[in-house]
Amino acid sequence: MKPQRVLALVHKGLEPPDEKVDKTTAQTAEWRMEYDVVSTLKVLGHEVRVIGVHDDLTPIRSTMDEFKPTITFNLMEAFDDVVVFDQNVVSYLELLKVPYTGCNPRGMTLSRDKALAKKLMAYHRIPVPDFLVVPLNARPTLPKRLQFPLIVKSLTYESSTGISQASVVANEEQLNKRVQFIHETIMTPAIVEEFIDGRELYVGVMGNDRLQTFPVWEMSFAKMPDNNWKIATERVKWSVKYQKKHGIDTALAGLTEDQSARVQHVAKRVYRALDLSGYARIDLRMKDNGEMFVIEANPNPQLAQGEDFAESAKRAGVSYAKLIERIINLGLQWQPSRMA
Numbered sequence: 001m002k003p004q005r006v007l008a009l010v011h012k013g014l015e016p017p018d019e020k021v022d023k024t025t026a027q028t029a030e031w032r033m034e035y036d037v038v039s040t041l042k043v044l045g046h047e048v049r050v051i052g053v054h055d056d057l058t059p060i061r062s063t064m065d066e067f068k069p070t071i072t073f074n075l076m077e078a079f080d081d082v083v084v085f086d087q088n089v090v091s092y093l094e095l096l097k098v099p100y101t102g103c104n105p106r107g108m109t110l111s112r113d114k115a116l117a118k119k120l121m122a123y124h125r126i127p128v129p130d131f132l133v134v135p136l137n138a139r140p141t142l143p144k145r146l147q148f149p150l151i152v153k154s155l156t157y158e159s160s161t162g163i164s165q166a167s168v169v170a171n172e173e174q175l176n177k178r179v180q181f182i183h184e185t186i187m188t189p190a191i192v193e194e195f196i197d198g199r200e201l202y203v204g205v206m207g208n209d210r211l212q213t214f215p216v217w218e219m220s221f222a223k224m225p226d227n228n229w230k231i232a233t234e235r236v237k238w239s240v241k242y243q244k245k246h247g248i249d250t251a252l253a254g255l256t257e258d259q260s261a262r263v264q265h266v267a268k269r270v271y272r273a274l275d276l277s278g279y280a281r282i283d284l285r286m287k288d289n290g291e292m293f294v295i296e297a298n299p300n301p302q303l304a305q306g307e308d309f310a311e312s313a314k315r316a317g318v319s320y321a322k323l324i325e326r327i328i329n330l331g332l333q334w335q336p337s338r339m340a
């Protein structure tokens with residue numbers, strides 16, 4: 001591939017160091033994903049400029065004029081700490097007519113709202129848990145079709161923000177309390193979903209037109225006590241100590257060939273139904289009887305080496321360097337006007 005001038009957009013404070021760092025630092029630093037991507041781009045022979053963005057678009061504009069990037073590598077997940085503004089930054093890149101990596105703004109909007117995404121999937125007959133949205137300042141009124149246990153989440157937040165064992169509720173009192181908790185601490189509407197008791201599966205999908213799926217990954221909870229819900233809470237996702245204690249690990253899922261193929265097929269349908277582009281990870285849960293439900297779609301998932309997306313790509317024979325190169329290629333090929 002022809003060397004590109006890549007403008008890497010990262011969060012202010014997560015700019016990776018220019019020099020090579022030791023392995024432990026590279027694996028534990030807050031900027032490890034940024035470091036992995038930027039250092040790999042350099043190894044691939046691209047010219048890279050990094051800018052840290054918080055609440056100001058001016059540096060993006062001035063770097064466009066001065067550095068003239070041929071593509072922007074988008075590693076932003078929020079703007080001014082507002083997570084739903086990440087798609088607006090991508091819209092800005094479209095207005096500047098510079099190619100970018102990852103998902104288009106429309107796909108980001110459609111998948112961000114967990115209720116809107118489920119409505120679209122339901123239209124396409126993709127199995128999703130039944131749900132109810134509780135707007136800010138309202139109390140839940142459960143329709144008869146929703147039976148306990150249920151799970152209460154923020155309608156728009158990610159990374160398991162606000163998800164703990166108490167998110168799964170077994171009666172009205174717990175439900176009201178948890179909805180109030182989401183309203184008051186996360187300050188977004190709440191979504192109350194049918195609780196899917198089953199295995200937790202993740203599938204990486206990549207592409208704009210022709211889609212490739214990676215092997216199905218599974219989160220296992222080997223040492224989790226039986227009276228705990230086996231779900232990806234905030235602690236499960238982020239506390240290494242908690243992961244060790246409860247035997248939490250993600251690896252290739254032990255599914256039959258037929259089950260894997262079904263999961264991958266559904267993941268591609270989700271990707272299309274939500275107008276995603278670039279790369280994404282689809283989260284599903286599968287009951288003991290093999291019945292599966294899509295939990296959510298994550299455009300621009302965590303890209304650090306060793307994390308699920310890169311690991312499952314590696315399993316499919318796509319090395320980290322190849323993965324980054326493909327992401328660049330898909331970004332160069334994407335035509336924003338397609339979504340017009």
Ligand SMILES: Nc1ncnc2c1ncn2[C@@H]1O[C@H](COP(=O)(O)OP(=O)(O)O)[C@@H](O)[C@H]1O
Nearest residue numbers: 129157158159160161193194195196231232296
């Ligand atoms: N309907 C559900 N049934 C069972 N578990 C769920 C359900 N929804 C979410 N979970 C659990 O909570 C975790 C986080 O929920 P998710 O909707 O993926 O939010 P986030 O965007 O924070 O990752 C999931 O990975 C899963 O373990």
Ligand SMILES: [Mg+2]
Nearest residue numbers: 159160283296
């Ligand atoms: Mg998730």
